[in-house]
Amino acid sequence: MRKPYITIIDELSKFALSLFLLSVLVFTMSRLAPGDPLYSYYGDRVEKMGTQEQEAARERLGLHAPIPVQYVQWMKGALHGDFGISYKYKTDVKEVIADRIGNTLLLGGLGFVIIFVLALLLGLFCAWREDKAADRVVCGIGTVTSCIPEFWLSLVLILVFAVWLGWLPSSGAYSVGMERNPADRGSHLILPLAVVVLGHLWYYAYLVRNRLLEETRADYVLLARMKGLSGKQVLYRHCLRNAMPSYLSMMAIALPHILGGTYVVETVFSYPGIGTLAYESARYQDYNLLMLVSLMTGGLVIFGNMLARIINVWIDPRMSLKSGGMSGEVREF
Amino acid sequence: MDVLTVKNLSVSFYRESGEITAVKNVSFTLRAGEILVIMGDTGCGKSVLCKSIVKLLPDIAKIKTGQIYFQGKEITGYTEKEMQKLRGTSFSMVFQNPMTALNPCMSVGAQIAEAVRLRQPGISRKALRSRVMELLKLVGLDRPEERAGQYPVHFSGGMAQRCVIAIALAANPEILFADEPTTSLDAGMQAQILGLLLELREKLGMSMIFITHNPEVAVRMADRVALMRGGELYRIGDAEEIFEETIHNNH
Numbered sequence: 145m146r147k148p149y150i151t152i153i154d155e156l157s158k159f160a161l162s163l164f165l166l167s168v169l170v171f172t173m174s175r176l177a178p179g180d181p182l183y184s185y186y187g188d189r190v191e192k193m194g195t196q197e198q199e200a201a202r203e204r205l206g207l208h209a210p211i212p213v214q215y216v217q218w219m220k221g222a223l224h225g226d227f228g229i230s231y232k233y234k235t236d237v238k239e240v241i242a243d244r245i246g247n248t249l250l251l252g253g254l255g256f257v258i259i260f261v262l263a264l265l266l267g268l269f270c271a272w273r274e275d276k277a278a279d280r281v282v283c284g285i286g287t288v289t290s291c292i293p294e295f296w297l298s299l300v301l302i303l304v305f306a307v308w309l310g311w312l313p314s315s316g317a318y319s320v321g322m323e324r325n326p327a328d329r330g331s332h333l334i335l336p337l338a339v340v341v342l343g344h345l346w347y348y349a350y351l352v353r354n355r356l357l358e359e360t361r362a363d364y365v366l367l368a369r370m371k372g373l374s375g376k377q378v379l380y381r382h383c384l385r386n387a388m389p390s391y392l393s394m395m396a397i398a399l400p401h402i403l404g405g406t407y408v409v410e411t412v413f414s415y416p417g418i419g420t421l422a423y424e425s426a427r428y429q430d431y432n433l434l435m436l437v438s439l440m441t442g443g444l445v446i447f448g449n450m451l452a453r454i455i456n457v458w459i460d461p462r463m464s465l466k467s468g469g470m471s472g473e474v475r476e477f
Numbered sequence: 478m479d480v481l482t483v484k485n486l487s488v489s490f491y492r493e494s495g496e497i498t499a500v501k502n503v504s505f506t507l508r509a510g511e512i513l514v515i516m517g518d519t520g521c522g523k524s525v526l527c528k529s530i531v532k533l534l535p536d537i538a539k540i541k542t543g544q545i546y547f548q549g550k551e552i553t554g555y556t557e558k559e560m561q562k563l564r565g566t567s568f569s570m571v572f573q574n575p576m577t578a579l580n581p582c583m584s585v586g587a588q589i590a591e592a593v594r595l596r597q598p599g600i601s602r603k604a605l606r607s608r609v610m611e612l613l614k615l616v617g618l619d620r621p622e623e624r625a626g627q628y629p630v631h632f633s634g635g636m637a638q639r640c641v642i643a644i645a646l647a648a649n650p651e652i653l654f655a656d657e658p659t660t661s662l663d664a665g666m667q668a669q670i671l672g673l674l675l676e677l678r679e680k681l682g683m684s685m686i687f688i689t690h691n692p693e694v695a696v697r698m699a700d701r702v703a704l705m706r707g708g709e710l711y712r713i714g715d716a717e718e719i720f721e722e723t724i725h726n727n728h
Binding site: 362363364366367368369370371372373374375381382385386388389 | 531533557558561562563564565566568569570572574577578579580581582583591592595596641644645647648
């Protein structure tokens with residue numbers, strides 16, 4: 145059996161290696177992409193600058209050297225926690241991100257929790273009422289909603305609830321001067337949150353439903369029924385337990401997907417989060433900002449996958465057999 | 478005394494392509510304490526017959542005609558609720574493949590405990606634990622304390638089948654349905670499990686409906702034998718009589 149600390153070191157080194165490869169890739173690709181970062185820093189003034197001035201500016205920003213040299217420079221700083229300045233905002237990229245990350249975490253995190261719970265409930269409900277009228281209606285509605293593009297749904301919701309009915313604000317994260325008012329922030333959250341949830345919910349609910357239905361056809365269901373359990377009890381006590389590992393690992397992978405997948409929604413609602421920031425930084429060659437946003441998002445994805453693997457081993461005893469994990473170990477039942 | 482009486486039972490599967498009758502007009506009785514072996518080739522309807530008695534047929538299958546009596550009471554029209562009670566107390570089943578019959582994500586002890594708790598809802602933790610140990614010992618698993626905490630993957634087929642039998646016995650059933658319980662096991666294990674079932678029948682005095690396609694197994698187990706072919710039960714009688722007859726016919 146492997147010692148726990150070896151597993152941890154193993155996982156951490158994999159994590160670091162993945163991040164390193166990601167940073168090389170993003171760094172190279174962003175610099176090879178067409179566009180001039182000077183525009184991001186100086187705006188239209190670049191056009192009035194002479195060639196010499198432009199060269200000097202490039203040198204100041206460290207953009208004159210060959211790409212590998214630039215990368216080493218960047219890496220040196222990054223290892224000391226210095227990720228450089230944003231060309232557009234002219235401040236440390238960490239500050240730029242710190243200003244916005246709370247908004248994204250709130251929108252994406254809340255969306256994730258709601259999706260996680262609702263998908264499970266909806267999937268359970270549909271599996272319980274398999275092929276009955278209720279299941280069919282839910283499946284129908286779900287399939288339709290999951291096919292609606294997010295940007296279109298956002299616009300329709302803005303039109304109905306903000307423009308026609310005037311109940312909810314159409315954009316931003318808070319009204320001017322109301323930054324600390326929870327009610328105001330809440331009302332700004334409702335529409336983007338609705339789009340995030342509706343956009344993803346059915347995909348995961350359907351996954352839960354189908355996994356559960358697969359389980360209800362397994363042999364152990366018959367044995368459980370023979371004990372005198374009802375179909376519903378078997379679904380909750382037995383099938384759900386067997387469907388949970390794949391659901392949890394799916395949701396661990398979905399974590400960055402949903403949290404980072406708020407890009408479109410943030411853009412449509414002009415919601416000041418990481419999504420809009422990532423979009424802008426890629427568009428205006430704001431290299432340092434792009435690097436940090438990519439690394440954060442990438443780190444989240446890798447972390448999600450790692451979490452999924454760990455959860456799987458933890459819940460399903462079969463998964464740990466290969467590394468010797470729990471075999472022979474006695475668990476209280 | 479007859480524990481179970483089945484009269485003119487027909488079971489059909491309804492599919493889009495039409496109706497398929499899997500069990501045709503089957504009648505038999507099961508006497509108290511006896512082992513009735515239902516023998517027939519794969520697909521002759523023996524499993525469906527068994528599942529229709531305990532009403533665990535898939536949704537597309539229905540009992541078309543006939544009556545089922547358990548201890549003199551008709552149970553054909555029992556609701557799902559009433560059947561659940563019967564399954565938890567009077568009927569138990571042992572399945573063909575123990576590795577898939579056990580829930581892979583639940584410790585064996587927990588699966589046995591669940592069955593015990595259904596039968597005795599108010600049971601204390603301590604009593605529950607000792608009952609689980611008792612059942613594990615009854616089916617011949619050594620080191621039950623350790624075994625209870627393990628998962629089905631940690632068991633061989635034969636040991637897993639012992640656990641399935643332990644779950645079946647948790648209900649103190651009047652009738653044990655054994656649906657090809659040794660088919661997936663190797664020969665040595667097969668003999669052990671058959672021996673165990675015979676021993677348990679002596680000890681607990683339950684009746685057994687034993688399904689198999691294997692004549693050797695039938696000879697070892699049967700008090701009486703019912704032969705099935707194409708959904709019909711065409712011959713039923715004392716084991717000796719029927720085996721005698723079969724040997725004569727074949728020579």
